[in-house]
Amino acid sequence: MSLIHQIDNFSSRIINWTPSITLPSKFDRLLGAFLTKFLLFSGLASWRSDFTDSDLNLRASCFISEARKKGWQLEVLRGPFGFTIYSRAKKNGKRVAFEGLPLTDLSDKYKAGFIDNKGKIKIILKKNDFPVAPGKLFWFWQIRAAVNYGRELDYPLVVKPSRGSGSEGVTTNIGNSSRLKKAVNVALRYGPTFIVEKYITEAFVHRATVVNFKFVACVKQVPANVVGDGVSTIRELIERKNRDKRRGEWGQRRFVLYKIVQNKTTIKLLADQNYNLDSVLSASKIIDLQRDPFLKLGGDLIEVTPRIHPDNLQLFRTVATFFAVRLVGIDFICPDISVSWRNQRCAILELNSLPFIELHHFPSTGASQNVARALVEALAKYY
Template sequence: MVFNKIFSCIDLIKMRDDFLFSEIQIRSACFIDEAQKRGVKLRALKFGKNNLSFPLVVKPRCGSVARYVTTNIRNKEELLKAIRKAIIYSPAFIIEKFIENSFVYIATVVDFDFVAVVRQVPANIIGDGVSTIQQLVEKKNSNKTRGEPNQKNFTLYKIFIGGTTIKLLAEKNYNLQTILQKDKIVYLQKNPFLKLGGGLVEVTEEVHTDNICLFKDIAKFFDIRLVGIDFLVPDITSLYKSQHCGVLELNSVPCIEMHHYPSSGKPQNVASTLVDLFFKYYL
């Protein structure tokens, strides 16, 4: 059993921009079967602890919408738990470095020119000085644009209240019956997963021009006329070279509805640009 490098966009783009990816660790994957599970887990623990160092991320090698992904892993026990979780979904998993104090941005590039960007944010509510946290959640969940986690044809989903929510509230001496002061923002999940009620903020007009150029260059480098780029960075309004940042992955079939139906911000008409692309090259 060996740890194989996953030559993703991080490895390839690094050759073109060493500064951007100088702090990004190479992803490593573990391929296992039942007979190898114990040995692989031990080696994965050693690799994550010694080669990458905490905090870490563990995810299945294949998958979508962040199924069985664990982020911000701080110690050996959390890492082992995350590995066990990942292999439920896939016999191969990836360990990578977690970039702290950053946001996930999704950039969709069409025909190497048009770029639209949204920021994913964890499920949250904003106080009005009158309503309890529970009431604010119910109000937000009543929005017709939010579906149940198992429903299709939805971009946004209802906020899920579970153990993580209760723990986060307790850390602030809050509970579901706490009345928040006006304009106070409280996050109810650690991760910005849409299935947990995460939000989408359209930020295209705020993105630094050099970051826009980076997204276009990535599309050109891979010669993909339609691509979604998951980008991790603390501040999208600042030059990427001045920050610890990285590309998580590329998606050949991006979810363009994120730009059409954000929870806040000005929607971007990606579909129209995509139609223009189709007529330009295929008709």
């Protein structure tokens, strides 16, 4: 891990452990603009156009590639430790500066940082009759209260930090108070507050990304798995899948998919079905190798946009409109995305103001959805 990423990781932890202070979004933008000008004036940073894809994360690369196709010139702010997530686009005398992706600063109702607060968003969603999983936010000194609440809510449960992304600090399918206490301690590594909520069984987490209140793309997250061919052992199938050039080691910036992790959970899941790593799977037999669909464990992304039920499509657009965010990622759990949310057990788990659009560009299975192009079209409209 490079020095800049270590610093970014450390600073994120510090910010998460700082009590939330809601500042007016206008003040927030002015502060960001002031700091950028200070770094530029002091010579500690400069706008550069000589960056390569390897200097950027995939999210930025996807957007910049599409923006250039439409005639935009892109520059990225380079600081003392390398290129940052601050960019600016120029076209026909128009200049637009943004952090991460455009549109994230255009909400008239809530600032971006608020959208990412899982605890507060859960309360608002529930009050306004959006589907949510029963749950509650707790502070680090309320561990006993959280455990008691979990017992009342009944198992299985999920514990997660109230901020953050990428499944960091999340523990699912908790079945007893001992595991609940351990899960709380894991979540507290990422901030002073955490959420205890009901775990929805026999369902899949979907990431829907909404651009400009209308465009929607959606992928389904599934646990790491292999498909039998009637000849190869499970071990060989894992090795073959891990050789896919689209899969990297967890933490590498230029990948969406990661290599399958083999651990105690893998062995247990196989044993429960009378398999081991040297068993040969019959042709077309699918077997899960992890319980959780986390990408860091080798999970897959299945593109399901064409299968979204119209009611679910409208739900995602309504959420974006309600919070007045022109770009938002929505984590939605349900058994079947092709069935109306009104007719199945489901929940909106959280929102993300700076979504990983690359999930839609590089799924494991299915046709890529060009979220970046929708962003570029909105860029010309709103700036």
